[in-house]
Amino acid sequence: MAEESTFDRIVSILKDQEGLDNVDLKPDTKLSEVGLDSMSTVEAVMACEDEFGIEIDPEANPQTVQEFVDLVDEQLKNKD
Template sequence: MADQSTFDRVCAIVREQAGLDDAAELTPETKLTEIGLDSLATVEAVMACEDEFGIEIDAESNPETIGEFVSMVDELLDK
């Protein structure tokens, strides 16, 4: 999976949590609520990202868009 970008990996996790198929187009501007992620599903996506990337995301983090989610993961990976 090293050849996949953070964006692609986060999108795959979000698609799975939202029950979307692989063809669903997601952009950095896509709001998580637009694709059906409620607060519980967002927490589950955050936990899945923690497992995927081996990071710990602040429990208070509440990304609203795919772009915010990716930025949050990238910042933690850079530490």
């Protein structure tokens, strides 16, 4: 259940930040296929850090929405 919440929040961040309102983001959606380049991904990572109150490894380079969720979930577990 927590993962769904994380997924929904990340999808919301990506849609708001990148103007992807008309894109159906699924766990296996590749970020590059919806127009996110490396700079956009860094900006989305920073937005997630603010949203979730975590720090994500600056070397992290999620390729899919699910990889993004996994990164955040891992940091949330370490936060507790």
